[in-house]
Amino acid sequence: MGNMKLLKSSKIILVPYPAQGHVNPMAKLALALLSRGFDPVVITLEYIHHRIISNMDPKGKIMCMAVPDGLEKDNVPSDFFAIEKAMENHMPNHLESLVRQIDGEDGAVACMIVDLLASSAIEVARRCGVPVAGFWPAMLATYQLIAGIPDMIRTGLISDTGNPQRPGPICLLPNQPELCTGDLPWLIGTPAARKSRFKFWTRTLSRSRNLQWLLVNSFPEESLEDKPHKNPSISKNEPFVFQVGPLSKLATIKNPSFWQEDMSSLQWLDDQKPESVVYISFGSWVSPIGEAKVSSLALALEAMRQPFIWVLGPAWREGLPEGYLERVTKLGKVVSWAPQMEVLQHKAVGCYLTHCGWNSTMEALQSKKRLLCYPVAGDQFVNCAYIVEKWKIGVKMNGFAQKDVEEGISKLMNDNEMNMRLMKLYERTMGEEANLRAMANLATFFDDLSELTNKYHLRLAP
Numbered sequence: 001m002g003n004m005k006l007l008k009s010s011k012i013i014l015v016p017y018p019a020q021g022h023v024n025p026m027a028k029l030a031l032a033l034l035s036r037g038f039d040p041v042v043i044t045l046e047y048i049h050h051r052i053i054s055n056m057d058p059k060g061k062i063m064c065m066a067v068p069d070g071l072e073k074d075n076v077p078s079d080f081f082a083i084e085k086a087m088e089n090h091m092p093n094h095l096e097s098l099v100r101q102i103d104g105e106d107g108a109v110a111c112m113i114v115d116l117l118a119s120s121a122i123e124v125a126r127r128c129g130v131p132v133a134g135f136w137p138a139m140l141a142t143y144q145l146i147a148g149i150p151d152m153i154r155t156g157l158i159s160d161t162g163n164p165q166r167p168g169p170i171c172l173l174p175n176q177p178e179l180c181t182g183d184l185p186w187l188i189g190t191p192a193a194r195k196s197r198f199k200f201w202t203r204t205l206s207r208s209r210n211l212q213w214l215l216v217n218s219f220p221e222e223s224l225e226d227k228p229h230k231n232p233s234i235s236k237n238e239p240f241v242f243q244v245g246p247l248s249k250l251a252t253i254k255n256p257s258f259w260q261e262d263m264s265s266l267q268w269l270d271d272q273k274p275e276s277v278v279y280i281s282f283g284s285w286v287s288p289i290g291e292a293k294v295s296s297l298a299l300a301l302e303a304m305r306q307p308f309i310w311v312l313g314p315a316w317r318e319g320l321p322e323g324y325l326e327r328v329t330k331l332g333k334v335v336s337w338a339p340q341m342e343v344l345q346h347k348a349v350g351c352y353l354t355h356c357g358w359n360s361t362m363e364a365l366q367s368k369k370r371l372l373c374y375p376v377a378g379d380q381f382v383n384c385a386y387i388v389e390k391w392k393i394g395v396k397m398n399g400f401a402q403k404d405v406e407e408g409i410s411k412l413m414n415d416n417e418m419n420m421r422l423m424k425l426y427e428r429t430m431g432e433e434a435n436l437r438a439m440a441n442l443a444t445f446f447d448d449l450s451e452l453t454n455k456y457h458l459r460l461a462p
């Protein structure tokens, strides 16, 4: 009897990193778990918990819990290092008590799924004796870049503090776009900031090395192997990779938005001509691109009489020329936060000027919209290389002078074959067959997990 009860461990704890582009795919994974009969519990830092709790879809089905973050009330960290501090110094002990409490005496937790960027939670799972899988919310190619750090140091491409020693190129796998050392995701900000980010990644890597599984939010076709596999380029002590995405297509629910979506965007779009509008958003996470660029883009759109809908948070608006918003009321719409998926699906939107965040990229593909790429930081340069060079469903912007914007839009809209490529890529990555493959990968993970958890609990049972 004891065993019977123990085998019923059905809770799966999910720990996302607290950024919109990380919480969204994790919520979709939670839904997929729910539909397989598990009870997902999403645990986030307090300040994020309060924002997503009322937007978590379907209501009441996915349990959300908070851990204290050590932040003053209403103090929302927007800075990478402030979040790192909260996740490293504050979260682990609180998370550990919470996990032990949920797990109870009979081991109710089947496993924890932890975003690799929240890697302190991997150690918590290990301390609690709970099986743990890693989650990578982006392309497998960007994970491979991080996992390749020891090799890059060994071959002298980068120093042991992550500093590029020569321009590149970096070879990932055959038939992949060529990258240069400038594309490495930790090269953001001052030399000291770059070093700290590099440290963050080496620590992430050392904690995730011995994971048994890694779930990746990308489509099986992205790499050479469709089935769950060990990373071909790296040593045997690596997790099994399960490509279970893109989760934006696999589980269709509304994103648990951190901010209120401006729904008037959709009515405004209803009044525009088909494919006439540029949607502009740089995601939730990158630092402002600077007042000069915002101003230049704003003036270019106005001079071109180019209809637009532009997501601009308060910190970004300072770059707008004086009186701009009043001047362009008919031409464009500036919002603080948009219902992005609905906007992208709207027939009035012709293309998307994007920072190339992975979720935005997948949502654009799902909506079959072409991309004007302006990568800013992190994995966005790699994503951009795939969009422009490998898949050819977008063009890269070099700047925001009127000439650049005109050239970008006209290249995009006059390329008659781009639509065809979009359709084909959509089919290959999100069509019925692709979905079945991603589901099958997810199912293999579940099988693996239940085999392990059964053994695990049987072993614990007297």
Ligand SMILES: O=c1ccn([C@@H]2O[C@H](COP(=O)(O)OP(=O)(O)O[C@H]3O[C@H](CO)[C@@H](O)[C@H](O)[C@H]3O)[C@@H](O)[C@H]2O)c(=O)[nH]1
Residues within 6 Å of the ligand: 019, 020, 021, 022, 024, 137, 138, 255, 257, 281, 282, 283, 284, 285, 286, 311, 336, 337, 338, 339, 340, 341, 356, 357, 358, 359, 360, 361, 363, 377, 378, 379, 380
């Ligand atoms: O007005 C808006 C703007 C964005 N979104 C949503 O916010 C998410 C943004 O995700 P993403 O495009 O991945 O951008 P970030 O939030 O900036 O994501 C971070 O995390 C991603 C996954 O690791 C990385 O690929 C990015 O480079 C990194 O900046 C998407 O689901 C959008 O639909 C909205 O709902 N409304």
